[in-house]
Amino acid sequence: MSTRAPAKTRKPRAARPAAPASRRAGAAAKTLRTGRKGSAVVARPQADAAHDAERVIAISGSQSGLGLAIRQRLDAAGVRTIGIDLPGKGADVEADLSRAAGREQAVQGVLERCDGRLDGLVANAGVDAKDAKLTFGVNFHGVVDLLEGLRPALAAGAPSAAVVTVSHAVMVTPGVRSAAADALLDGRDGRAALLAGRTPSAAYAVSKLAVARWIRAHAANAQWAGAGISLNGVCPGAIVTPLLERDLADKLKGPLIRAMPKPLGEIAEPEDLAGIFEFLLSRDARFVVGQLLVSDGGVESQWRQADWPQPWDISLARFLFKLFAQR
Ligand SMILES: NC(=O)c1ccc[n+]([C@@H]2O[C@H](COP(=O)([O-])OP(=O)(O)OC[C@H]3O[C@@H](n4cnc5c(N)ncnc54)[C@H](O)[C@@H]3O)[C@@H](O)[C@H]2O)c1
Numbered sequence: 001m002s003t004r005a006p007a008k009t010r011k012p013r014a015a016r017p018a019a020p021a022s023r024r025a026g027a028a029a030k031t032l033r034t035g036r037k038g039s040a041v042v043a044r045p046q047a048d049a050a051h052d053a054e055r056v057i058a059i060s061g062s063q064s065g066l067g068l069a070i071r072q073r074l075d076a077a078g079v080r081t082i083g084i085d086l087p088g089k090g091a092d093v094e095a096d097l098s099r100a101a102g103r104e105q106a107v108q109g110v111l112e113r114c115d116g117r118l119d120g121l122v123a124n125a126g127v128d129a130k131d132a133k134l135t136f137g138v139n140f141h142g143v144v145d146l147l148e149g150l151r152p153a154l155a156a157g158a159p160s161a162a163v164v165t166v167s168h169a170v171m172v173t174p175g176v177r178s179a180a181a182d183a184l185l186d187g188r189d190g191r192a193a194l195l196a197g198r199t200p201s202a203a204y205a206v207s208k209l210a211v212a213r214w215i216r217a218h219a220a221n222a223q224w225a226g227a228g229i230s231l232n233g234v235c236p237g238a239i240v241t242p243l244l245e246r247d248l249a250d251k252l253k254g255p256l257i258r259a260m261p262k263p264l265g266e267i268a269e270p271e272d273l274a275g276i277f278e279f280l281l282s283r284d285a286r287f288v289v290g291q292l293l294v295s296d297g298g299v300e301s302q303w304r305q306a307d308w309p310q311p312w313d314i315s316l317a318r319f320l321f322k323l324f325a326q327r
Contacts, residue, residue, distance in 0.1 A: 056118055056157070057281060058082040058110045060097060060146060061125030063089040065241030066165060069270035070122055070277045077278065082113050084146075085125070097125050097142030098134050107149030117156040120281040123147055124165040128247055132193035132203035139207035140184055144214055147231070151223060158228025163280045166233040168296040170212045172303055173205040184210040200252045212292055219290030230289050232280050237296025239268045263298030 057074055061067035062083030071081045084106050085091035093109030096102035110118070123143040129135045143164055154160040170176070180195035184206060196206040212233055218224050219231040238244055238257060244267075247253045276295055279285050294300045314322075 055079045056114045057120035059122040060084040062091050066270045067124040069274040073274035073278050082110050098137030103145040116153050118153040119157045119160050121150050121162045128201055128204040135203040135207050136189050140210050143211050154229045155227040159286055161230045161281045163277050164233045166212050166235045167208045168235045168237045168294055168300050169205040170209045171300045176205040176209055180206040181209040216290055225289050230286050232288055233292045234276055235292050235294045236273055237299050239270055241270055261299055261302055263302055
């Protein structure tokens with residue numbers, strides 16, 4: 001049972017004032033802004049404090065480490081948070097995200113508490129387990145099923161945001177097998193586990209690569225950006241949490257983590273990163289879509305300096321086809 005206070009009844013959203021004259025653009029500008037001829041200009045969000053006070057945001061992995069810091073940060077900002085975590089951890093919604101039935105339970109539990117309308121979702125719960133099935137269940141299916149199950153509620157709350165806790169493991173783990181992530185994206189978990197290999201945290205890196213690709217593949221779609229939901233990922237480096245403590249205690253992983261460069265001279269505490277999530281959940285970040293925000297104190301930029309950004313290797317003909325024929 002949850003030890004947290006029962007959810008308050010949601011206040012109706014304040015009516016938006018009419019757009020100022022400068023925003024009542026002509027037909028040409030309207031088409032440019034919406035990308036569709038003759039369609040209405042997309043409603044612009046208001047940035048007033050009263051509007052913020054009634055925001056409702058769900059967070060998985062809310063009872064420990066980074067998720068706890070994000071929840072506390074949002075609570076302090078007056079957001080009503082709905083925490084999701086394993087049974088017995090004291091979250092509002094208790095569910096085991098490693099199992100399909102648990103994921104369904106999590107979605108239903110959140111929907112009941114938010115009246116079918118969410119302003120934000122943080123899909124944050126994650127594990128770095130030896131058992132690839134468990135790692136894939138929480139880090140990939142536990143994210144994707146939550147995103148898909150709560151997408152209609154996010155669309156009802158649009159403009160809204162979904163932020164996934166990925167990891168810089170996607171960029172700085174050597175030899176992560178792309179084919180393993182593809183297999184996971186195809187729902188072939190057994191094959192993904194086989195292809196991932198047995199090096200320390202291989203399944204973890206594969207699960208995070210798959211989820212990063214899922215974000216990139218879906219964020220700009222009609223169902224996400226087109227429905228007013230800004231979907232992004234955050235890729236932290238090492239953060240002092242129980243997950244890191246467990247990895248540090250591992251004979252193989254511990255020395256590798258300790259040897260990682262620290263361009264900032266220190267390892268992040270969960271509170272150091274919570275504000276990044278708060279920003280990505282805010283209306284100020286609405287135009288950030290489909291991005292993986294690396295927040296690892298400089299490890300990725302130090303090691304992969306010239307690998308990004310990559311110029312777009314595309315012929316002019318293919319580009320023009322994309323621009324005019326493929327919407
Ligand atoms: N700590 C790091 O160094 C680090 C680095 C990069 C990314 N991350 C990512 O940050 C996220 C949060 O991790 P953390 O470091 O705060 O770890 P943590 O262990 O402190 O917290 C993880 C939370 O997820 C919950 N959880 C685990 N399995 C679950 C399940 N089956 N169902 C529901 N909830 C479950 C746990 O109960 C816990 O509350 C994870 O996605 C992790 O991969 C962590």
